[in-house]
Amino acid sequence: MGLNECLIVEIFAGTGRVTAALKHLGLHSSFGTDHVRPKHAVAPIVLADLSTEAGIELLMQRLSNPNVVGIFLAPPCGSASRARSIPVKGKQPGDPEPPRPLRPNQYPNGLPFLCFVDRLKISKANKLYHLTAKLIQRAVEEDCLFVAENPQFSFFWQTSFIQAVVGLMDFRVFQSCQYGSSRPKRTMLGFNAEEFQCLNKMCPGVSKTHKHEKWGLSPSTNQFTPSSWQNQ
Numbered sequence: 001m002g003l004n005e006c007l008i009v010e011i012f013a014g015t016g017r018v019t020a021a022l023k024h025l026g027l028h029s030s031f032g033t034d035h036v037r038p039k040h041a042v043a044p045i046v047l048a049d050l051s052t053e054a055g056i057e058l059l060m061q062r063l064s065n066p067n068v069v070g071i072f073l074a075p076p077c078g079s080a081s082r083a084r085s086i087p088v089k090g091k092q093p094g095d096p097e098p099p100r101p102l103r104p105n106q107y108p109n110g111l112p113f114l115c116f117v118d119r120l121k122i123s124k125a126n127k128l129y130h131l132t133a134k135l136i137q138r139a140v141e142e143d144c145l146f147v148a149e150n151p152q153f154s155f156f157w158q159t160s161f162i163q164a165v166v167g168l169m170d171f172r173v174f175q176s177c178q179y180g181s182s183r184p185k186r187t188m189l190g191f192n193a194e195e196f197q198c199l200n201k202m203c204p205g206v207s208k209t210h211k212h213e214k215w216g217l218s219p220s221t222n223q224f225t226p227s228s229w230q231n232q
Contacts, residue, residue: 016043
């Protein structure tokens with residue numbers, strides 16, 4: 001099989017930046033999949049809501065392609081963010097309410113007795129985490145490359161779903177500012193290919209030549225920067 005025929009599927013692709021990088025490297029058949037196609041997507045996105053059976057069936061049909069050699073999984077971490085517990089400083093009347101904690105150490109799968117809306121958030125996220133674990137198991141059984149990505153301290157890694165497959169992964173942590181981001185978010189990768197072990201650069205610290213954008217409430221939009229509560 002030639003490089004151009006090899007196919008890596010970026011699952012929970014967002015804007016498809018991983019897929020775009022893969023195509024740049026010559027894996028031109030690669031594509032991303034997610035429940036929406038953002039206007040600023042940089043690569044092809046196949047629409048599939050993976051919280052539904054129909055979406056999962058569509059994904060599995062795509063993964064049955066014999067040219068699939070790998071999967072990259074970046075499940076949403078909003079409900080699993082530890083930054084939800086960080087107090088917001090300088091909050092003013094009229095500012096939006098900060099996200100509430102939904103998963104403590106004692107209940108990484110979700111707090112009991114949440115309100116209906118928050119239960120829905122947890123339930124949908126847990127379906128995606130369960131699917132992520134199943135796809136990791138499938139990749140190992142089929143000798144397929146996989147990479148799972150989430151913030152280092154995300155409760156995602158502590159859920160029962162991921163703990164069931166944690167023994168199948170090697171891990172590395174890096175800070176995003178060392179790979180082009182404007183913030184020093186700590187990201188952890190779980191993978192089964194030693195080539196990913198080199199992704200481990202950490203921030204040397206703020207200096208005249210290295211600065212970061214701030215986390216928290218954006219004064220220009222009066223909204224919380226999404227990654228500001230997905231960071232921890």
